[in-house]
Amino acid sequence: MDETQNFIEIYRQEADELLIEIEETVLEIEEAPEDREAINRLFRAVHTIKGSGAMFGFDKIVDFTHTLETVLDMLRDALLPVTKDLIDLILKCRDHIKSILNHTAGGDEVDMDYENSLVESLNAFLGQAEKREDRPASADTRKPETEDLEKREVTYRIRFKPEPNIFMTGTDPALLLEELKEYGDHEVIPQFKNIPFFDELNPEECYIFWDIILTTSVSYNTIKDVFIFVEDNCELSIEIIDNEVDYVYDDDLKRLGEILVERNDVSPDEINSALNEQKKLGEILVDSNKVDSQTLVSALAEQNQLKKVKEKRCEDKGASSLRVASDKLDVLVDLVGELVTVQARLTQLSSNLEHTDLISISEEVERLTGELRDNTMSIRMMPIGTTFSKFRRLVRDLSGQLGKNIDLITEGAETELDKTVLDRLDDPLVHLIRNSIDHGIESPEKRKKAGKPEKGTIKLSAGQKGAHVVITINDDGGGLDVDVIREKAVQKDIISKDAALTDKETFELIFAPGFSTAGSITNVSGRGVGMDVVKKTIESLRGAIEVDSIKGEGTTITLKLPLTLAIINGLLVTIGDVFYVLPLASVEECVELANSKSEQASGSNILNVRGDIIPYIRLRDHFGVEEEKPDLEHIVIADVHEKRIGFVVDNVIGGHQTVIKPLGPAFKHMKDISGATILGNGTVALILDVNALI
Amino acid sequence: MSKVIMTVDDSNSIRQMVGFTLKRAGFEVVEAIDGQDAINQLKGSPVDMMITDLNMPNMDGIELIKSVRTMQKYKFIPIVMLTTESQDEKKQEGKAAGATGWIVKPFKPDQLVSIINKVLRQ
Numbered sequence: 001m002d003e004t005q006n007f008i009e010i011y012r013q014e015a016d017e018l019l020i021e022i023e024e025t026v027l028e029i030e031e032a033p034e035d036r037e038a039i040n041r042l043f044r045a046v047h048t049i050k051g052s053g054a055m056f057g058f059d060k061i062v063d064f065t066h067t068l069e070t071v072l073d074m075l076r077d078a079l080l081p082v083t084k085d086l087i088d089l090i091l092k093c094r095d096h097i098k099s100i101l102n103h104t105a106g107g108d109e110v111d112m113d114y115e116n117s118l119v120e121s122l123n124a125f126l127g128q129a130e131k132r133e134d135r136p137a138s139a140d141t142r143k144p145e146t147e148d149l150e151k152r153e154v155t156y157r158i159r160f161k162p163e164p165n166i167f168m169t170g171t172d173p174a175l176l177l178e179e180l181k182e183y184g185d186h187e188v189i190p191q192f193k194n195i196p197f198f199d200e201l202n203p204e205e206c207y208i209f210w211d212i213i214l215t216t217s218v219s220y221n222t223i224k225d226v227f228i229f230v231e232d233n234c235e236l237s238i239e240i241i242d243n244e245v246d247y248v249y250d251d252d253l254k255r256l257g258e259i260l261v262e263r264n265d266v267s268p269d270e271i272n273s274a275l276n277e278q279k280k281l282g283e284i285l286v287d288s289n290k291v292d293s294q295t296l297v298s299a300l301a302e303q304n305q306l307k308k309v310k311e312k313r314c315e316d317k318g319a320s321s322l323r324v325a326s327d328k329l330d331v332l333v334d335l336v337g338e339l340v341t342v343q344a345r346l347t348q349l350s351s352n353l354e355h356t357d358l359i360s361i362s363e364e365v366e367r368l369t370g371e372l373r374d375n376t377m378s379i380r381m382m383p384i385g386t387t388f389s390k391f392r393r394l395v396r397d398l399s400g401q402l403g404k405n406i407d408l409i410t411e412g413a414e415t416e417l418d419k420t421v422l423d424r425l426d427d428p429l430v431h432l433i434r435n436s437i438d439h440g441i442e443s444p445e446k447r448k449k450a451g452k453p454e455k456g457t458i459k460l461s462a463g464q465k466g467a468h469v470v471i472t473i474n475d476d477g478g479g480l481d482v483d484v485i486r487e488k489a490v491q492k493d494i495i496s497k498d499a500a501l502t503d504k505e506t507f508e509l510i511f512a513p514g515f516s517t518a519g520s521i522t523n524v525s526g527r528g529v530g531m532d533v534v535k536k537t538i539e540s541l542r543g544a545i546e547v548d549s550i551k552g553e554g555t556t557i558t559l560k561l562p563l564t565l566a567i568i569n570g571l572l573v574t575i576g577d578v579f580y581v582l583p584l585a586s587v588e589e590c591v592e593l594a595n596s597k598s599e600q601a602s603g604s605n606i607l608n609v610r611g612d613i614i615p616y617i618r619l620r621d622h623f624g625v626e627e628e629k630p631d632l633e634h635i636v637i638a639d640v641h642e643k644r645i646g647f648v649v650d651n652v653i654g655g656h657q658t659v660i661k662p663l664g665p666a667f668k669h670m671k672d673i674s675g676a677t678i679l680g681n682g683t684v685a686l687i688l689d690v691n692a693l694i
Numbered sequence: 695m696s697k698v699i700m701t702v703d704d705s706n707s708i709r710q711m712v713g714f715t716l717k718r719a720g721f722e723v724v725e726a727i728d729g730q731d732a733i734n735q736l737k738g739s740p741v742d743m744m745i746t747d748l749n750m751p752n753m754d755g756i757e758l759i760k761s762v763r764t765m766q767k768y769k770f771i772p773i774v775m776l777t778t779e780s781q782d783e784k785k786q787e788g789k790a791a792g793a794t795g796w797i798v799k800p801f802k803p804d805q806l807v808s809i810i811n812k813v814l815r816q
Contacts, residue, residue: 006710007707007710007711007714010706010707010710011707013706014705014706014707041751043749044704044749044750044751047749047778048704048705048749050778051705051708051747051749051776051778051799052705052707052708052799054778054799054800055707055708055711055799055800055801056707056711167769167770168763168769168770168792169789169792169793169794170770170771170772170773170792170793170794170813171772171794171813172772172813172815174815175812175813175814175815176812179812204769226812228795229794229795229796229812229813232786232789233789
C-alpha cells in the first residue's frame with residue numbers, strides 16, 4: 001500500500017509543523033495566560049496530532065497525547081490555572097511526542113520510564129483540577145459489530161416514526177428503509193394518519209411514519225444500528241414477533257364451522273352463506289372508526305409475513321428427510337426391476353409391429369421407466385461416511401486397549417454405495433480394521449526400534465471407479481511375513497510343503513478357512529474366523545478382495561464392490577445364439593474385427609487400435625461355441641484392472657437396462673458369469689464378469 | 695454524474711486520506727481547510743454532501759454546520775462530522791446543529807464509504 005505510506009509521510013510532516021506550533025503557542029500563553037484563542041489553538045493542535053495519529057496507526061502517540069489533551073481541555077475550560085509548572089510540563093510533553101515521532105521514523109528507542117513520569121505529572125494536574133462529574137464513558141458505537149453466529153430467522157415488527165423536523169439534519173428516511181430492506185424478506189407499510197390538512201401542512205416536515213415487518217437473520221443490534229444517527233430524532237420500536245423457538249403449531253384447532261359441518265349439523269353451503277353475511281373484523285373496526293385503513297393494512301401485512309415465515313418453515317422441515325423402512329424400498333426396487341423388464345418387452349414388441357403410435361408411447365414409457373429407475377436407485381444410495389465414522393471410535397478404543405498409538409485417516413467419505421451393499425459391508429470392514437490394529441500396527445517400542453514414528457496410521461479410503469466402489473484399508477504396520485504365512489499354511493494343511501507360490505499367492509492364503517497367524521489369540525482378533533468370512537461376504541456382494549503387503553512397511557487390503565446390486569447399464573452382445581451382457585461402465589469402445597485381420601495376427605490375439613496394442617479374448621473359444629462365426633466379428637474393449645482388454649463377440653446389439661437376477665446355487669461354480677437377466681422377448685441373457693474372464 | 699462531496703479538515707493528512715477514499719469510491723471531492731474556507735467555497739460550485747472535522751481554527755465544525763443549514767441550497771444536504779471518542783457531548787452538539795451523522799476517528803476507508811452510502815442517495 002504505497003498510498004498508506006504516502007499518508008503516513010504526510011502525517012509526519014503535519015505533526016512536525018503542529019509541534020512547532022505547540023511550542024510557539026505555549027510560549028505565547030506563558031506571556032499572556034488570558035489569551036483564550038491561544039489556548040484553543042494549543043488544544044486544537046494537540047487534538048489533531050492525536051486524531052490524525054489514530055488514523056494512521058501511531059498508537060503510541062495517541063496513547064500518550066490522550067492524557068495531555070485531557071489536561072488541555074481543562075485548561076481551556078478554565079478549570080486549571082496557567083502556571084509555570086504546567087507550561088514546563090506541556091513543553092516536556094511536546095518534546096516527548098517529538099521523540100516518539102522520531103522513533104517511528106527509525107530514531108532512538110523511547111524512554112518509557114520518562115513517559116510514565118510525564119503521564120504521572122499530568123495526572124497530578126488532573127487531580128488538582130476541581131472535581132468534575134465523571135465523564136460518561138463514551139462507547140464507540142461504530143465498532144465493527146459482532147454478528148450473532150446463529151443464522152436463525154427472526155421476524156421483527158419495526159415502527160419508525162421520525163420527528164417532523166428530521167429533514168433538518170439532512171436525513172433521508174427512505175434511505176434507512178432501503179438499508180433495512182437489504183436484510184431480508186420485508187413489508188413496508190407507510191402510515192399517513194398524521195398528515196395534517198393542506199393549510200397546516202409544512203412541506204419541510206415529515207408527517208409519515210412507517211411500519212416494517214422484517215424477517216431476517218441479522219441481529220437486533222444490526223437493525224438498531226441502521227437508525228443510529230436518528231435515534232434521538234425519532235420514535236423507534238423494534239419488537240420480535242416471531243422467533244423459531246417460540247414457534248408452536250397452534251393452527252390445528254378446528255374452527256366452529258368445521259366441527260358443525262363434520263357433525264352434519266349444518267351444510268357447508270349454509271356455513272359459507274353465514275360467513276359471507278358476517279363482516280370481517282377489520283371492516284367492522286374501520287367502519288366504527290376504531291382504526292384507520294392504513295393501520296389495518298399494516299396489521300394484515302404482519303399477519304401475512306408471519307404466515308409466509310411459517311409456511312416456509314414447514315416446507316423446510318418437510319424437505320429435510322423422511323424415514324422409510326428399508327424393506328419398503330426393497331419392494332420398490334423389485335417392482336422397478338420388473339417394470340424395466342416389461343418395458344423392454346414393450347419396446348421390442350412395438351418395434352416389431354412397426355406401429356408408429358405404439359412406438360411413441362413405448363418410447364415415453366422407456367423414458368419414464370429410466371427416470372423412475374435412476375430415482376429409485378439414488379434413494380438407496382448412501383454415503384459411506386456414516387460407516388467410516390463408526391470406525392473412529394473402534395480404532396480409538398482398541399488401540400487404547402492394546403497400548404498402541406494409532407491414527408485413523410479416512411478419505412472419500414462422500415462416496416455413495418447402495419444401502420444393501422453398505423449394510424453388509426459393516427462386518428467385513430470391522431474385521432479388517434481390527435486385524436490392522438491387532439496384527440498390523442506394531443507396539444510403540446517396536447515401531448521406535450524400526451525407525452518408524454511411534455504413532456501408527458490406518459488409512460481408510462473409498463472412491464468410485466466405473467461401476468465399482470473401491471475401498472482400501474492401508475496400515476503402516478509390520479506387513480505380512482511370507483515365510484510365517486507359508487509355515488502356518490503348511491502346518492494347517494492348507495498347502496503342501498513343496499507348493500510353489502508367488503508372494504501374492506501366499507498373501508491370498510490368509511483368506512483360507514481356519515487360517516490365523518497371530519501367535520496368541522487376543523480378544524480383538526486371531527480367532528481364525530475372520531478373513532475367510534470377509535472374503536465370502538465380499539464375494540456374495542459380487543465384489544473382490546485383494547491383499548498387498550511389503551514386509552516392514554505395511555499392508556493394503558483392497559475391496560472392490562459393485563455400486564448397486566439390482567440394476568446395471570449393460571451392453572448386449574451375442575455369441576452364437578446366446579445373449580450376453582457386459583457391464584457398460586467398464587466398456588470403453590467397440591471396434592470391428594475383420595476375419596482376415598485376426599488370421600493375420602496368427603493366433604497372437606493382439607490388436608492394434610489407433611496405435612494402442614490391445615490383447616483380446618475370443619469369448620467364442622472361451623465358451624466353446626461351435627456355430628459358424630460371422631464374417632465380421634466385433635471387439636468390445638473394456639477397462640479391466642486399469643488395462644484395456646478386448647472381448648471378441650459375434651454381434652453388438654446395444655445398450656440394455658439390465659435387471660440382475662442371481663443364478664441358482666447350481667451355477668455357483670460359474671466364475672465368469674455374475675448373473676442373468678431377462679430380455680424383452682423373454683430370452684435369458686448372461687451377465688459376464690469381465691474381471692473374472694481374464 | 696458523480697456526486698460531489700466536500701471534506702473540511704484542518705489536518706492535511708486526514709483531508710488526503712478522506713479525499714483518496716472518496717475518489718476511489720467514485721465521488722468528486724472538494725477540499726476545505728476550515729469552516730470559513732468551506733463556507734466560501736460553498737457559495738461557488740454546489741456540493742451534494744459534506745464531511746467535516748469539529749475542531750478547526752477560524753470557524754469550527756459546529757459553527758459550520760449551523761451556517762450551512764441556514765443556506766437555502768444546503769438546508770437538507772447530508773453532513774457527517776468526524777469526531778473522536780472523547781467528544782460525546784460534541785456529538786450531541788453537532789446533532790443539534792444539524793449534522794446528519796458522525797464517524798468516529800480512527801476509521802477505515804470502508805467504514806467511511808458505508809456511512810456515506812447510508813446518508814447520501816446515489
